[in-house]
Amino acid sequence: MTAQSFPPAVFQSFSETADPKNVAPRLAALRAEMVKAGLDGFLIPRADAHRGESVPPGDARLAYVTGFTGSAGIAVVGTDRAALFVDSRYTLQGPAQTDTTLVDVIETGQGGLSAQIGDYVSVGGRLGYDPWLHTPGEIKDLDAKLGDKITLVASTNLVDAIWPDRPEAPVSSVEFLGHNRAGKIANDKIGDLQATLADDHADAVVLTLPESICWLLNMRGRDVPNTPFVLGFAIVPATGQPTLYLDPAKITPEIKAALQGTAQLVESTGLAADLKQLGSDAKTVMIDPATAPQAIVTALSDAGAKILERRDPVLLPKSRKNQVEVAGMIEAHKRDAVALAKFLHWFDQTAPAGQTTEIDIVTALEAFRREDDTCVDASFDTISGAGPNGAVIHYRVTTKSNRTLQPGEIMLLDSGAQYLSGTTDITRTMSTGSSTAEQRDRFTRVLKGMMSISRARFPQNTSGAQLDVLARQHLWQAGQTYSHGTGHGVGAFLAVHEGPIGISPRYPLPLEAGMILSNEPGFYKAGEYGIRIENLLIVQPSTVGDNYLEFETLTLVPIDTRLIEPTLLDPAEREWLNAYHQRVWSEIGPRLTGEVKDWLKSATSPV
Structure with missing residues (x-):
């Protein structure tokens, strides 16, 4: 089967939506609106009101004005200067997509907004922002950084005023998970949440994150790409039923019937009145200052509510997967492993010829995944980086950037899928021929870091921040590191x-049994190649003793041993790798036939 025989990809588009030529007229139009509004600057975040990584097309305001399509960033437009702030993942993508003669691209950290925003607004000026797109935490932090030099002003969204063909809000079907997929009925989850509210002496909590609402009510949707979200808001009282606020077009008799006895349904326009009522009744309302829109907090405060700031109380319980959720994730990874085995067999047959493009690779992998009828989407846009493009950490291939993989180049492929049973995320770095001593050294050090996390055993109350160094130590010994978590x-x-939770210095929460995390150290040499190896892990009680935890690997896909420098592996690492490959063979081999099964047998042979 050749690359040309695969059906076109449906989970991912390869069109280049960014056009730097659009930046100048859109900045001019926005500045005209700023004059009308009496503003000297305006903030344009990547986020929507729900803080999702994927946003609906009509909320892609940052991309509309600046051309930048990455998953994180913010722009400030002043009267004569503008800047785009991105983190280290996008320092190459940002300048490539915007007009750098008009927009400065500035690298900044992932925590809080940059104080440099103030450099683009005149002293004494008024900086406007849409309160639905910023959190109280962001605004408080930025206000402190700007001091008394610049005044932050809540405003209507000026980008919407200059976007004549802005797409409508999404309306997709809503499904509800049965107990065989959710593992816990919605009313029990609500009861647990209400017990948390009682412990905190809160009368209600406002939920704004779609993952929290969807998990709590055991529902899923298709409002955004890659993630089965239903976009909406919810108010959960300390007693009684929650209220779910949805676009009226989503409120169908079927949804009403599914939620009967669990939650009330109200059109999204009713949220404002209910927030005001909470204030009028002098209720204590819990909100997450890191995720809730400032507009919601303002509405509650102005109406007289007492604000109780807490992390979204659904996030932590949701991260502790129950036995049914774990079983679903295990099954999803086995299904994904079958697709990856077929793909990697195809890759080894075709890539060395030097005629396979990055888009061919994405299309082929998606086709193999879609052979499983429970695969309903990609879990993110596939990162398909050939040679130097692999060094772009969040590279997204387009028809403009599409590159043919040359024999001998390293291929980095980071991808994932949404199966009805669970979510996958895997990165493999593949050989297409000969490799250099440096490439084998770096690959092996990345692998050693990945294995160090995989093999870790640690006491309860250990955080991902504490474990992060295990993955970096081997690169550090060579004077190298990577800039992502x-x-x-x-x-x-x-x-x-x-x-x-996560594994990086910015995740201080202790890991607990049932939590699922990625494990993906990497190395990137700009302009030459990138390396990343990623498996998903689940936290389990450890066999070494009470009060200890360890990881079990969920991903069951071979690691390319042709890129390993064997002399860098110690006996325990070699033993772990061979045991892992033996497990891949024993669990996935029986699901395969013919040449693919033969390929897997060879790919999992001992090192």
């Missing part, structure tokens, strides 16, 4: 990037 939480048929 080692791992993130993963949802069960929900968001592939899920808080509040």
Whole structure:
């Protein structure tokens, strides 16, 4: 089967939506609106009101104005200067997509907004922002950084005013998970949440994150790409039924029937009145200052409510997967492993010829995944980086950037899928021929870091921040590192990037049994190649003793041993790798036939 015989991809588009030529007229139009509004600057975040990694087309305001399509960033437009702030993942993508003669691209950290925003607004000026797109935490932090030099002003969204063909809000079907997929009925989850509210002496909580609402009510949707979200808001009282606020077009008799006895349904326009009522009744309302829109907090405060700031109380319970969710994730990874085995067999047959493009690779992998009728989407846009493109950490291939993989180049492929049973995320770095001593050294050090996390045993109350160094230590010994986190939480048929836990210095929460995380150290040499190896792990009680935890690997796909420098592996690492490959063979081999099965047998042979 050749690359040309695969059906076109449906989970991912390869069109280049960014056009730097659009930046100048859109900045001019926005500045005209700023004059009308009496503003000297305006903030344009990547986020929507629900803080999702994927946003509906009509909420892609940052991309509309600046051309930048990454999953994180913010722009400030002043009267004569503008800047786009991105983190280290997008320092190459940002300048490539915007007009750098008009927009400065500035690298900034992932925590809080940059104080440099103030450099683009005149002293004494008024900086406008849409309160539905910023959190109280962001605004408070930025206000402190700007001091008394610049005044922050809540405003209507000026980008919407200059976007004549802005897409309508999404309306997709809503499904509800049975007990065989959710593992816990919605009313029990609500009861647990209400017990938390009682402990905190809160009368209600406002939920704004779609993953929290969807998990709580055991529902899923298709409002955004890659993640089965239903976009809406919810108010959960300390007693009684929650209220779910949805676009009226989504409120069908079927949804009403499914939620009967669990939650009330109200059109989204009713949220404002209910927030005001909470204030009028002098209720204590819990909100998450890191995720809730400032507009909601303002509405509650102005109406007289007492604000109780807490992390979204659904996030932590959601991260502790129950036995049914774990079983679903295990099955999803086995299904994914079958697709990856077929793909990697195809890759080894075709890539060395030097005629396979990055788009061919994405299309082929999706086709193999879609052979399983429970695969309903990709869990994110596939990162298909050939040679130097592999060094772009969040590279997205387009028809403009599409590159043919040359024999001898390293291929980095980071991908995932949404199966009805669970969510997957896997990165493999593949050989296409000869490799250099440096490439084998770096690959092996990345692998050693990945294995160090996989093999870790640690006492309870250990955080991902404490474990992060295990993945980096081997690269550090060679004077190298990587600029992204080692791992993130993963949802069960929900968001592939899920808080509040992870493996990096910014995740201080202790890991607990049932949590699922990625394990993905890497190395990137700009302009030459990138390396990343990623498996998903579940936290389990450890066999070494009470009060200890360890990881079990969920991903069951071979690691390319042709890129390993064997002399760098110690006996325990070699033993782990061979045992892992033996497990891949024993669990996935029986699901395969013919040449693919033969390929897997060879790919999992001992090192």
